[in-house]
Amino acid sequence: MKAFQYESFSLDGLKRVDLPEPQPGPYEVAVRFRAASLNYRDLLFAWGVYNPKAKFPTIPLSDGAGEVVAVGSEVTRWKTGDRVCPIFTQGWLEGPYNAAKAGTTLGGGDLPGVLREIGAFHEQSLVRIPDYLSFEEAATLPCAxxxxxxxxxxxxxxxxxxxxxxxxxxxxxxxxxxxxxxxxxxxxxxxxxxxxxxxxxxxxxxxxxxxxxxxxxxxxxxxxxxxxxxxxxxxxxxxxxxxxxxxxxxxxxxxxxxxxxxxxxxxxxxxxxxxxxxxxxIFVGSREMFEHLNAAITTAQLKPVIDRTFPFDEAVEALRHMETGSHFGKIVLKY
Missing domain, CATH: 3.40.50.720 (NAD(P)-binding Rossmann-like Domain)
Structure with a gap:
């Protein structure tokens, strides 16, 4: 599969690579990503500010949207074809934030991020995309x-x-x-x-x-x-x-x-x-909060504000666009 990973800090250290497709474990699903969005956190990571002790190589970005393409033998929440977003903090399903949950974030050096074609995630760490949203629109939700x-x-x-x-x-x-x-x-x-x-x-x-x-x-x-x-x-x-x-x-x-x-x-x-x-x-939120957000925006048919959409292979250019500070709303990558 196509992916981007940091080999060192700085945007010049973000390289396009080919990696093996991950296979889901018994309680995991494989998600083929169709879109991702950028956050200022992603620039802070590139600059070595967000997680100076991060180990390389590592796949960045926390916010993605896609469809389930394979399910593990024990999965009950999802089936192939379901449209989903991984949650930002994979271990924070509900309740208060704590130290155990803190080390389970995507794309910041803890767990591999979504700047790849396919990812495997625990079935509990995903939310359903509202039907009225495109993959590009849904990809703006998990963090911001x-x-x-x-x-x-x-x-x-x-x-x-x-x-x-x-x-x-x-x-x-x-x-x-x-x-x-x-x-x-x-x-x-x-x-x-x-x-x-x-x-x-x-x-x-x-x-x-x-x-x-x-x-x-x-x-x-x-x-x-x-x-x-x-x-x-x-x-x-x-x-x-x-x-x-x-x-x-x-x-x-x-x-x-x-x-x-x-x-x-x-x-x-x-x-x-x-x-x-x-x-x-405020450090993002739980799966429960994400589900409540989705219910509210579905009722209102709220449409996220997208500044510009870049193709997957232009991930570095998208980050440089964010670096200019000229954007209005979210910057999105389309896979």
Whole structure:
């Protein structure tokens, strides 16, 4: 089968190879992938930041969608032809995250990822793709969409009428906008591009802020909320934006910390105390969360926002496109 694997850190270390097809064990199914999507995590891995101790060679990418082509002798959940996505953390089916589950992620050096034609997975570590979605659309869900669901719905307990702040226009932020609107929330979105802000308004954003025009964008957030602040922040910037996100949140607001896109200085904990904020690290989510997400988006017929689709053999070019930061929504590979 065709595959890509890292032989060393850096995008130049990602090589196209031919590997033996994996054979499913008694409780496993073989999945022929039809599409995958990229996450910022994939760049962090390539740069040697995400898992500096990773062993090579290793197959990257966590998010794939495909069809079952073979089942093990003891499999009861799936049959050939079923359309499925592997879950991001293969051992996290339900309940809280813990150390035992932490070492079972795809494509980050723990377990082989999905940048290959066929993978074998335990039958419990897959979810069914909603019928209305294409493979390309479904491949956008396992990391970004589940992470947002965990942040806004599980941790955030999002209610209709509450206000959500999203940062930028990457895959996570687009799902944050869509899922917040699905729950009847008001959304304030930021970007450095007026053209992108027009597009997020078309997707339902109620208010937009150009953070180049307004470098102190937290003041604009407060102005738009009559000085109160937002109920929820989907924080993807990390150190470079967390202080502004804290300033943007209302008293007793909730901040889901998801990304590390921007560099910056530390956080003064006094503001967390004074505003009694809930600051929660979000590391994707469980199979149960993925299934709840799929039920919700199926009811709404929500369509993921795809920036651009590359052929499988152009995986390195797709990652370089992500590196530019110019994308709007998810970057997808079609196999």
């Amino acid at each position: 969409a589940v992470t947002v669901w965990n942040s806004l719905v599980v941790f955030g307990n999002l209610k209709a009428g509450e206000t959500v702040l999203t940062l930028g226009t990457g895959g996570v932020s687009m799902f944050a906008l869509q899922l917040a609107k699905l729950h009847g929330a008001r959304v304030i979105s930021t970007s450095s591009s007026d053209e992108k802000l027009e597009r997020v308004r078309a997707l339902g954003a109620d208010e937009t802020i150009n953070y180049k025009t307004h470098p102190a964008w937290e003041k604009e957030v407060l102005r738009l909320t009559d000085g109160v602040g937002v109920d929820h922040v989907v924080e993807v910037g990390g150190a470079g934006t967390i202080s502004k996100s804290i300033a943007s949140a209302r008293i007793a607001g909730k901040i889901g910390v998801i990304g590390v896109l921007a560099q910056g200085e530390g956080v003064n904990p006094m503001f967390l105390l004074m505003k009694t904020l809930a600051l929660q690290g």
